[in-house]
Amino acid sequence: MSNPEAGRLSEILARSATRRDFLSRASALSLAIPAASAALTSCAPNGEQRADSAAAKRPPAGAAAGSEDSLFHHNSDSRLDSAVLKGGHAPATSATREAAEHAAAAKYHRYDPTLPPLPSGNRLQVHFHSREAPIRVSDDLVVAGWTFEGDIPGPIVHCRVGDTVEFTLTNESDIPHSMDFHAAQIDPKVAFRSVVEGQSVSYTFKPKWAGIFMYHCGTAPVLMHIGSGMYGAIVVSPREPLPAAKEFVLVQGEYYLGETVNGARPFDYQKMLSTVPDFVTFNGRPNQYIREPLRVKVGDRVRFWVGSVGPQHPCNFHVVGEQFDTVYLGAPPGTPIRGVQTFAVPAGGGMCFELLCDVSGEFPFVNHAFGHGQKGAIGILVVE
Ligand SMILES: [Cu+2]
16 A cells, blocks of 8 residues: 555545445455455454455455465454555544443543553463443543553553463454554464454463563554544563562553544544643543542652553653652563663553652642643642
């Protein structure tokens, strides 16, 4: 989809307002550009991937049994799912019926940044459901979200290095979705494949390294799916516990929003491509930890697990009036650096920051790229 003709036709597709409209245009496109067919069907709105995807899996005449098997069991679209250059033919916005349904009734809640406890054993079962839902992210703002488990971000997962994570995604949405865990080492075209409504994909992994790792939907166009809210974090603690601390998880994400439709502002794909966000948030809500700060006691060690899911921008993490005694460049407890004021967490990355709260006060924690701090990536740590 890199030639100008494909770009122009993709634009037409992006404007397709209805399923029938989309399909007729997609079908015309497939005739015009045969190679574009598979790419286009992988992102058809309203789950129309099913038939086309099945067709794509049919083995070519004369294919050997082995290749037939692999064609059948592997998602033909999955390699494309991970291709970040497949932009331009996304649905124009995240506005679907489910994403805005009952928007006015959506309740605000603070996203709890506390690191959840570790599982008692060495196995962790995680079952997520992908669904579209309106999410109230402030008193006067509801967004038409594509979510894992009905929230943005999805739930925080916590395990240790070497634990077995048994993961299942069940898709409850019209649109195909998938799950890419950055903490897994696994064949992405199998594990991270897209599933349609009512179907599930399961896989198992054992994280090799400690840290905070992004997870996200990897269905094409990835930008649209991450940008519409399908992201979260898994914290992998080292097997030897780190020093005792109050542990918080902050996932920075950007919002690119269109005008309100049925009470909810949808995520806007063209705006995502512009890379100038309306809001930048910690854990999905602009300024939420100013409204309800994080609270610790004098003498506490605080550990921030900071991830940036982007989709575009890093988080230049800084605590006003404090210094990090330790920032781990790689997997904790390795590669610590000392006495750090600010460190940038790249989009798609995560890092661990520690400070000892030996002074009382109210300490703002910010993305020190202040345009992004001003747009909501800011909170308060109260030391009492
Ligand atoms: Cu998705």
